[in-house]
Amino acid sequence: xxxxxxxxxxxxxxxxxxxxxxxxxxxxxxxxxxxxxxxxxxxxxxxxxxxxxxxxxxxxxxxxxxxxxxxxxxxxxxxxxxxxxxxxxx
Numbered sequence: 001x002x003x004x005x006x007x008x009x010x011x012x013x014x015x016x017x018x019x020x021x022x023x024x025x026x027x028x029x030x031x032x033x034x035x036x037x038x039x040x041x042x043x044x045x046x047x048x049x050x051x052x053x054x055x056x057x058x059x060x061x062x063x064x065x066x067x068x069x070x071x072x073x074x075x076x077x078x079x080x081x082x083x084x085x086x087x088x089x090x
Contacts (some may be wrong), residue, residue, distance in 0.1 A: 054077035
């Protein structure tokens with residue numbers, strides 16, 4: 001049973017793999033007394049049929065004396081051949 005689980009995990013990563021780049025940044029702002037942590041995840045997409053070529057997600061955590069705030073940002077890079085201005089205007 002354990003071998004079957006490992007084989008399934010291996011095949012999932014092998015068949016649906018995309019190289020994910022992770023980076024964690026930490027900085028402290030003395031003026032505002034704020035600690036800021038940011039996790040950046042980058043997903044290059046190699047499927048030539050997909051209109052999206054690259055995805056990036058940032059998860060930001062700001063810590064102050066009074067509160068902790070989380071924000072998530074997504075960036076999608078698309079091919080121009082798949083985007084038509086007529087689709088966005090009425």
